[in-house]
Amino acid sequence: MVREWDPRTASSAEIASLLDTLNAVLAVDLPQDPPWRESSVREYLTEVMPGERRIAWVAQAESAADGTPGPILAQVHVLLLGSIGVLEVLVHPDHRRRGLGRDLVLRASRRVYQEGFESIGVEVVGDTPAVGFYESLGFSREYVETRSVLDLAGVDWTELAEMSTGVGAGYHVQFHPGGPPDELIEAYARAKAEIRDVEDGELRPSSYDPQRLRDSLDCLHRRGMKPYIVLALHEKSGEVAGLTEVVVPAQHPTRADQYDTIVVQDHRGYGIDRAIKARMLLELRSAEPHLTEVQTWNAQANEAMLKVNAELGYRPDREWCEYSVDVAELVHRLDATR
Numbered sequence: 001m002v003r004e005w006d007p008r009t010a011s012s013a014e015i016a017s018l019l020d021t022l023n024a025v026l027a028v029d030l031p032q033d034p035p036w037r038e039s040s041v042r043e044y045l046t047e048v049m050p051g052e053r054r055i056a057w058v059a060q061a062e063s064a065a066d067g068t069p070g071p072i073l074a075q076v077h078v079l080l081l082g083s084i085g086v087l088e089v090l091v092h093p094d095h096r097r098r099g100l101g102r103d104l105v106l107r108a109s110r111r112v113y114q115e116g117f118e119s120i121g122v123e124v125v126g127d128t129p130a131v132g133f134y135e136s137l138g139f140s141r142e143y144v145e146t147r148s149v150l151d152l153a154g155v156d157w158t159e160l161a162e163m164s165t166g167v168g169a170g171y172h173v174q175f176h177p178g179g180p181p182d183e184l185i186e187a188y189a190r191a192k193a194e195i196r197d198v199e200d201g202e203l204r205p206s207s208y209d210p211q212r213l214r215d216s217l218d219c220l221h222r223r224g225m226k227p228y229i230v231l232a233l234h235e236k237s238g239e240v241a242g243l244t245e246v247v248v249p250a251q252h253p254t255r256a257d258q259y260d261t262i263v264v265q266d267h268r269g270y271g272i273d274r275a276i277k278a279r280m281l282l283e284l285r286s287a288e289p290h291l292t293e294v295q296t297w298n299a300q301a302n303e304a305m306l307k308v309n310a311e312l313g314y315r316p317d318r319e320w321c322e323y324s325v326d327v328a329e330l331v332h333r334l335d336a337t338r
Contacts, residue, residue, distance in 0.1 A: 002103060005058040005075070007045035015042050017072040018058070021092045028093040029128040032149075032317075034293075039250035040224025045077070047222040050215050053080045057107050059091075059100050076104035078112055078120070085112035085327065087122040089130075101133060106334040113327045120327050126319030138333055139323035145297040146306070148314035149255075152292055155281065155313055163278035163312070167232060168270030171241060175283045176229040179217040184240060185210045188231065191240040191264050224250035228287065230280045232263075232272045241267035244276045248288050256284065258296030261305060274308045281312070 007015065016038065023035040048054050056077035061070030074091040087108055091101045112120055122139065124130045167173060180188045193208040220227050225247045232242040245259035263272045284291055297320055298305050 001062065001070075002057060002059045002107065005056045007042055007056065010042075011069075013069065014058075014072060015045075018075055018090075021072055021075065021090055024092050024094070025090050029130070030125065034252045034255050036251045037253070039253075041251060044223045044225075044249075044251055047219055048079065049212075049219050054078070055080070055108070055111055057104055059095075059104065074100040074104060076101075076108045078108045080112070080115060080117065083117065083119070084324070085109075085115070085117045085120045087120050089122075096129070102137070102334065105137060106331070106338075109327055109330045109334065113331050117327060119324050120330060121322060121324040124321045124323050126321060131321075134323050137325070138330060139325045141321050142324050143322040144300055145320045146300055147295055147297050147317045147320045148306075148309050149317045150281075150294045150296075150309075150312065150314045152281070152285070152294070157282070157285070160278050160281055160312070163274055164282055165275065166271045166278075167275040168272075170235050171267075171270060171272060172233045172235055173276060173279050174231055174233060175279065176231070177226075177283075177287060178221075178229075179227050180229050180231065180240075180243075182214075184231070185213055187238070187240040188243060189213050191231075191243055191262055192260060194262070194264055220247060226250075227259075228280065228284065230276045230283065232267070232276055234267060240264070241270075242272035242276050244273075244280050246280055246284065246294065248284075248291065253288070254290060255293040255295060256288070256291055258294055261296075273305065274311060277308060277312055 005014075019036060019038060019041055026033050026035060045056070046054070054077055056075060058072045059074040060072050063069050073095045074089070076087065076089045078088075079086040085108070087105065089101050089104055091104075109120055121142075122134060124134055124139075124141075164173070189208055189210045192213070217227060226249075228246045228248070230244050231240050233239070234241040242261075242263040244261040246256050247259060248256045261273060261277060281294070284294070294314075295317070296309060296314060298309065300306075
């Protein structure tokens with residue numbers, strides 16, 4: 001049975017069943033990734049930024065003879081974001097190759113088309129069955145990043161402490177758990193705006209407007225995701241010269257997600273990038289004692305940041321790709337093959 005599904009009103013049993021399917025997918029496709037926990041999963045699925053909407057469908061097994069609902073075997077949700085619908089599909093490994101994923105994509109793409117959007121995008125993890133699945137549906141690869149993972153057990157903390165002090169004169173490094181203070185929001189947003197046309201993929205956009213940045217931080221907190229910020233202030237101007245962001249999700253609190261790391265063009269060459277990332281790791285060691293890993297994503301052309309990551313101990317893991325397709329063409333193709 002396939003039906004539209006709202007995680008806000010779903011039963012706790014349905015949320016738990018979806019979590020079981022997600023962890024089954026991780027165990028097969030990304031066996032080195034930590035399984036997700038029940039903490040704030042409902043909030044993760046429901047909370048969105050202002051102006052965004054999320055619509056979901058599930059494929060559920062038939063109810064048992066006693067009326068107990070069957071488990072959720074697959075799920076799709078689409079985030080209507082700006083001018084694109086961002087798709088995510090989960091199919092339990094035991095129920096793949098039965099047309100469930102294709103059916104769910106068709107339902108989601110029809111809705112995206114009806115909503116007036118022109119394209120659908122999806123993040124696809126390299127070396128997983130998702131690559132062949134989306135390419136068979138006509139999706140094209142648009143953007144590729146490298147995911148790297150740092151095992152904190154292998155970090156030389158003495159060397160890391162030295163790296164954290166290696167910033168040039170005239171800069172002051174600060175740590176801000178929870179997000180930057182409000183008096184720095186505008187300067188922080190200006191620093192992020194500098195690279196908006198250079199290093200972003202379309203499916204995980206950063207927030208460059210001060211109010212949208214506030215909204216983004218608020219949304220993270222509501223989703224159970226704790227942000228940590230380290231920034232470098234230029235002492236003479238008071239401007240944010242560099243920043244790095246890490247989020248620790250309640251859903252997998254042993255592995256943190258590195259978000260943006262930015263050094264403003266006029267302040268490059270002073271060791272800011274390596275210093276702020278090293279300082280972040282030192283602060284996380286105290287703030288999140290159960291943390292064991294940090295994962296980060298970088299454009300493959302960003303050789304400078306990849307070098308910094310290597311110096312800190314990050315190891316490349318796998319490709320992380322963005323695919324897209326014209327939604328009208330996708331709906332036509334899927335309808336023609338039913």
